[in-house]
Amino acid sequence: MTAPVTILVNTQLSENIGAAARAMKNFGLSELRLVAPREEFPNKRAYDLAAHAVDVLDKARIFATTREAVADLKRVYASTARPREMVKAVYTPPEAVAHMAEENLPTGIMFGPERTGLTNKDVAVCDAIITIPTAELASLNIAQSVVVIAYEYFQKTCNLQPVTCNLVHKSEFATKEDLQGFLDHLERRLDEVDFWKVYEKKAKMWINLQNIFTRSSLTEQEIRTLHGVIAAVIKL
Amino acid sequence: MTAPVTILVNTQLSENIGAAARAMKNFGLSELRLVAPREEFPNKRAYDLAAHAVDVLDKARIFATTREAVADLKRVYASTARPREMVKAVYTPPEAVAHMAEENLPTGIMFGPERTGLTNKDVAVCDAIITIPTAELASLNIAQSVVVIAYEYFQKTCNLQPVTCNLVHKSEFATKEDLQGFLDHLERRLDEVDFWKVYEKKAKMWINLQNIFTRSSLTEQEIRTLHGVIAAVIKL
Numbered sequence: 001m002t003a004p005v006t007i008l009v010n011t012q013l014s015e016n017i018g019a020a021a022r023a024m025k026n027f028g029l030s031e032l033r034l035v036a037p038r039e040e041f042p043n044k045r046a047y048d049l050a051a052h053a054v055d056v057l058d059k060a061r062i063f064a065t066t067r068e069a070v071a072d073l074k075r076v077y078a079s080t081a082r083p084r085e086m087v088k089a090v091y092t093p094p095e096a097v098a099h100m101a102e103e104n105l106p107t108g109i110m111f112g113p114e115r116t117g118l119t120n121k122d123v124a125v126c127d128a129i130i131t132i133p134t135a136e137l138a139s140l141n142i143a144q145s146v147v148v149i150a151y152e153y154f155q156k157t158c159n160l161q162p163v164t165c166n167l168v169h170k171s172e173f174a175t176k177e178d179l180q181g182f183l184d185h186l187e188r189r190l191d192e193v194d195f196w197k198v199y200e201k202k203a204k205m206w207i208n209l210q211n212i213f214t215r216s217s218l219t220e221q222e223i224r225t226l227h228g229v230i231a232a233v234i235k236l
Numbered sequence: 237m238t239a240p241v242t243i244l245v246n247t248q249l250s251e252n253i254g255a256a257a258r259a260m261k262n263f264g265l266s267e268l269r270l271v272a273p274r275e276e277f278p279n280k281r282a283y284d285l286a287a288h289a290v291d292v293l294d295k296a297r298i299f300a301t302t303r304e305a306v307a308d309l310k311r312v313y314a315s316t317a318r319p320r321e322m323v324k325a326v327y328t329p330p331e332a333v334a335h336m337a338e339e340n341l342p343t344g345i346m347f348g349p350e351r352t353g354l355t356n357k358d359v360a361v362c363d364a365i366i367t368i369p370t371a372e373l374a375s376l377n378i379a380q381s382v383v384v385i386a387y388e389y390f391q392k393t394c395n396l397q398p399v400t401c402n403l404v405h406k407s408e409f410a411t412k413e414d415l416q417g418f419l420d421h422l423e424r425r426l427d428e429v430d431f432w433k434v435y436e437k438k439a440k441m442w443i444n445l446q447n448i449f450t451r452s453s454l455t456e457q458e459i460r461t462l463h464g465v466i467a468a469v470i471k472l
Contacts, residue, residue, distance in 0.1 A: 019377070019380075022375065022377060022380070023380055025371065025373075025374070025375075026370045026371060026374040026375065026376050026380070027370060027371060027374075028371040051375045051377070052373060052374075052375040053375075092391075132387070133390060133391060133394055134262045134263060134390065135261065135262060135263060135264040135390060137288060138261070138262040138263075138288075139258065139261075139262065139287045139288040139289075140262055141255070141258060141287070144255075144258070144259055144262070144380075144383045147380045147383045147384060148383060148384070148387050151368070151384050151387075154369060154370065154371060155328075155369060158369055158371075189469065190465070190468075190469065193468055193469055195464075195465065195468045195469065205461065208457070208458065208461060209461060209465070211458075212449075212452055212454065212458055212461075212462070213448075213452075215452060215453075216448055216449075216451060216452045217323070217451075218323075218448065219323055221444075222323065222444065222448055225441070225444060225445060225448075226448070228431075229426070229431065229445070232426075232429055232431045233425065233426065233429055233431065233469065233470050234469050234470065
């Protein structure tokens with residue numbers, strides 16, 4: 001999938017240009033176009049907010065009009081929350097990214113100025129609208145909108161590991177035999193100190209106790225530690 | 237689904253607290269907890285960046301420690317990109333939100349300070365980790381991380397079917413305060429029997445030991461049982 005170009009139209013605050021660049025870089029986007037930014041660009045505040053995304057700002061190109069900024073593109077999406085009286089598709093961010101991936105064309109995503117958003121004239125240039133679903137009375141900052149859409153782009157395109165739940169561990173998970181060895185050790189010691197007191201209650205209590213450890217996905221190292229705890233701690 | 241609480245730990249810049257509040261409100265989150273913010277709070281810069289989310293800041297509660305901030309919660313997620321040598325589930329934002337919806341418990345999401353992120357000690361308190369997939373050499377701003385996770389929360393809940401918790405348990409899940417009470421008890425006893433032997437090793441060993449219990453989703457009944465085990469078993 002061709003990475004889309006980010007187009008910021010008439011941005012008022014340079015901080016937002018910097019924050020947008022930072023979000024872009026975090027999520028694998030690199031091409032920034034600025035249409036008539038209100039403050040002189042480049043400037044320090046943009047760079048301060050860009051953090052590691054210096055290269056995104058260095059390479060940013062400035063255009064006088066949206067028309068020029070989109071000239072070489074084949075698809076343009078307008079990011080806007082405001083309903084427009086236009087016959088135009090409105091997508092959520094993941095829907096828009098799915099379309100981009102499907103079409104795989106040179107694409108731009110256009111974001112309007114902070115206070116007013118894109119004009120109808122600018123939206124008219126766009127093929128479709130992206131609206132980020134929000135709670136009522138939302139007030140999305142322009143850089144926050146870039147975060148969400150860039151994030152969705154990256155989720156779609158990155159080769160996410162196929163694991164859903166990645167347990168981070170240095171040590172291998174223990175076998176059931178190792179786990180059972182620990183549970184046997186624990187049970188023996190609890191018997192020795194007469195933990196159960198009322199023997200009839202043991203069966204149920206012991207099942208409950210085992211469950212605490214059974215569902216922890218213990219590693220080999222942790223099993224060794226737990227053996228150590230029992231050995232060190234129970235004084236007979 | 238119960239909306240998760242946002243917990244910002246040792247935040248350096250008040251602007252980030254404001255921007256986080258704005259993102260929260262945009263995506264239907266309202267409860268903000270601040271653990272020892274580095275600048276005096278409330279302050280003007282936080283409110284300037286919060287835009288319409290004044291109420292989120294007005295209601296924000298300040299805690300001296302993460303421990304106090306999570307005391308009444310039953311699940312806590314750590315937002316961190318740094319791999320940790322801990323045995324703990326790592327979820328993407330949509331996976332984490334799916335878990336939250338399934339469990340429907342009082343939940344917090346913890347974000348660390350700007351430069352350093354969460355300490356291992358803070359992560360050890362958490363049930364699982366949320367890592368936002370990013371491009372290489374990413375540098376996610378804390379408020380941008382809040383945007384992504386809050387966005388995913390809203391996407392999940394805005395068309396969510398009513399869910400019931402399918403976890404089978406007779407007893408309620410323990411609060412973090414209850415869990416911490418047990419861990420304190422265990423640590424005290426291990427200190428008393430000089431379990432650590434080489435004191436320098438304690439910090440790491442203790443984090444590993446805590447993680448075994450932190451990720452077990454212990455119920456109130458199980459916490460009581462574990463207190464009982466320690467009390468019965470350790471003979472001084």
